Amino acid sequence: MSSSGVILKAGILGATGTVGQRFISLLSKHPFFTIHVIGASSRSAGKEYSKVAKWKMTTTLPAEVGDMVIQECKPELFVECDVIFSGLDSDVAGEIETSFLKADLVVFSNAKNHRRDPVVPLIVPTVNPSHFNLIPHQRSLHSLRKGFIVTNANCSTTGLVVALKPLQDAFGPIEAVIVQTMQAISGAGYPGVASLDIFDNVIPFISGEEEKMEYETLKILGDVNETATGFNMLSFTKVSAYCNRVPVIDGHTECVSIKFKNRPPPSVEQVTQALDSYVSESQLIGCYSAPKKSIIVTADQDRPQPRLDRDNGDGYSVTVGRVRECNVLDVKFTLLVHNTILGAAGSGILNAEIALAKGLLKVES
Ligand SMILES: NC(=O)C1=CN([C@@H]2O[C@H](COP(=O)(O)OP(=O)(O)OC[C@H]3O[C@@H](n4cnc5c(N)ncnc54)[C@H](OP(=O)(O)O)[C@@H]3O)[C@@H](O)[C@H]2O)C=CC1
Ligand SMILES: N[C@@H](CC(=O)OP(=O)(O)O)C(=O)O
Numbered sequence: 099m100s101s102s103g104v105i106l107k108a109g110i111l112g113a114t115g116t117v118g119q120r121f122i123s124l125l126s127k128h129p130f131f132t133i134h135v136i137g138a139s140s141r142s143a144g145k146e147y148s149k150v151a152k153w154k155m156t157t158t159l160p161a162e163v164g165d166m167v168i169q170e171c172k173p174e175l176f177v178e179c180d181v182i183f184s185g186l187d188s189d190v191a192g193e194i195e196t197s198f199l200k201a202d203l204v205v206f207s208n209a210k211n212h213r214r215d216p217v218v219p220l221i222v223p224t225v226n227p228s229h230f231n232l233i234p235h236q237r238s239l240h241s242l243r244k245g246f247i248v249t250n251a252n253c254s255t256t257g258l259v260v261a262l263k264p265l266q267d268a269f270g271p272i273e274a275v276i277v278q279t280m281q282a283i284s285g286a287g288y289p290g291v292a293s294l295d296i297f298d299n300v301i302p303f304i305s306g307e308e309e310k311m312e313y314e315t316l317k318i319l320g321d322v323n324e325t326a327t328g329f330n331m332l333s334f335t336k337v338s339a340y341c342n343r344v345p346v347i348d349g350h351t352e353c354v355s356i357k358f359k360n361r362p363p364p365s366v367e368q369v370t371q372a373l374d375s376y377v378s379e380s381q382l383i384g385c386y387s388a389p390k391k392s393i394i395v396t397a398d399q400d401r402p403q404p405r406l407d408r409d410n411g412d413g414y415s416v417t418v419g420r421v422r423e424c425n426v427l428d429v430k431f432t433l434l435v436h437n438t439i440l441g442a443a444g445s446g447i448l449n450a451e452i453a454l455a456k457g458l459l460k461v462e463s
Contacts, residue, residue: 104461106454107134109179109203111171111194114138114151116287117185117208120443125183126160128447129386130454133163134179137171139190144168154288173201180461183446184208187287195247202245204459206446210306213249213314216328220249220317222256223385223448224378224392224414224440225263229329230456231322244460248453250445251318252310254279254341254350257435259318260392260416261354264376265369266319271359274427275337277311280344280351282404285437291343301343311339334359349404350437357427369429370395370421385451387444389414395421402434413439414448 108125112118113136125131137143142150148164169175171194176182184195184207191209198205212218217236219229233246251259258277266272281304283291295301316332323330344351358364364372374395380388389411395418396402402417410417413436424430435441453459 104130106131106180106459106461107178108132109135109137109176109182110185111137111182111198112185112187113147113168114142115185115187116154116284117438117442119151119153119155120438121183121185121446122160122163123155123157124387124439124443124447126163131181131447131450133166135169135176136163136166137169137176140170142168143170152288173198173203176203177201179203180459181206181450183443183450185443199240199242199245199247202242204245204453205247206450207247207249208442208446209249210252210310212247213251213317218247218249220251220314221445221449222251222259222318223380223445223452224388225259226318227379227449227452227456229322230453230458231326232329233458235327246458248449250442250449251314252307253285253435253437253441254281254307254339254352255311255314255318256441256445257350257352257416257433258311258354259315260435260440261373261418261431261433262315262319262356264372264393265356268372269358269360269364269368271332271334272356273334273336273359274357275315275335276355276427277337278340278342278353279307279311280342280346281307282346282348282350282437283343284348285350285441286343296343296345299345302340304341304343307341308339311341312337346404348436348438349408350435350441351402351404352433352435353430354433355424355427355430363428366421366423366429373418373421380448380452383452383455385448385455387412387414387448387451391415393418395419402432404434407434408436414444416440
């Protein structure tokens with residue numbers, strides 16, 4: 099139950115997919131969201147969830163969800179929901195999520211479709227919840243009473259901005275970021291990358307991923323303008339990303355080098371301290387899913403590793419290690435983010451908890 103004693107009815111779009119299954123797994127044990135309606139494509143609609151979904155989580159499929167009948171993703175079938183979590187395929191997410199918004203529903207989307215919209219907040223919950231300040235403007239623009247749409251970020255971008263945020267706060271503008279990812283196969287959905295392509299191999303291309311990291315970082319680390327009607331993107335920072343797919347099931351690893359604008363740059367010790375002491379607003383306001391530490395700094399020379407560190411903070415923490423001087427830029431480190439928890443479904447849920455705490459969810463009694 100939330101601190102105000104309410105239980106919120108949640109709808110899940112794309113409930114059969116990789117992100118949808120993670121939503122089910124996280125929401126089924128959540129104290130104040132209850133899964134009310136689940137939706138997927140017309141191929142699955144009308145059938146019992148346990149009969150069509152290929153359940154790939156390591157936790158058991160909750161029996162009450164297994165028995166639920168999957169619905170078409172039509173807003174009229176979700177009107178009783180206080181909040182909608184979308185894990186829809188991006189081929190269809192744009193149009194379907196817009197129809198839910200127009201029906202005055204609250205949508206937390208994982209898909210890329212609305213992330214660049216100038217009135218849609220792109221929120222990583224442990225980084226920029228202040229971007230919720232744009233919601234009143236979005237509502238008035240679309241003549242909505244209670245609905246709004248917020249997206250969470252690309253999974254690789256999510257890990258990166260969590261590490262950059264405390265450094266930008268402590269040491270001023272970051273001039274350059276070079277990031278190389280090693281991304282898990284669960285990021286490609288199911289069945290995703292063919293086993294014959296990924297086993298014994300590394301694939302140095304993920305369609306659209308580098309462009310997303312280079313754009314989304316600037317929106318997330320920017321701020322809402324003075325009139326709360328748009329976003330000021332970072333204009334000073336340049337990001338260059340190399341994205342690779344590796345044979346790991348969950349957890350994106352990223353090697354990051356950065357250069358600060360201010361000279362002299364901070365020392366390795368100062369950077370380590372800023373990362374280690376970072377406290378996000380979601381922690382301060384006591385959100386249920388907020389990790390105890392948004393960033394865990396490891397001193398072990400051979401960490402972070404996906405198999406060992408992806409579940410840190412129940413998948414909501416970013417683990418950073420190997421902080422050291424960079425001979426070309428200023429400082430470099432390696433980070434790890436759980437791509438389907440903080441990098442996807444977990445962000446949507448924690449964003450909804452923040453929205454509730456900020457009084458943005460109008461719950462029907
Ligand atoms: N995997 C990850 O790590 C991350 C994924 N994302 C994003 O989240 C979204 C989901 O990704 P993922 O779970 O990996 O994808 P999947 O391919 O595993 O799942 C896609 C889901 O969309 C549903 N769907 C497909 N077509 C339609 C349709 N026409 N109408 C309604 N539902 C439809 C599918 O239902 P059905 O089973 O019936 O076909 C399924 O539930 C994507 O936009 C992705 O880019 C974001 C961050 C990280
Ligand atoms: N592209 C990511 C997952 C994903 O779907 O990202 P996005 O939400 O930005 O489309 C990966 O392959 O790991």
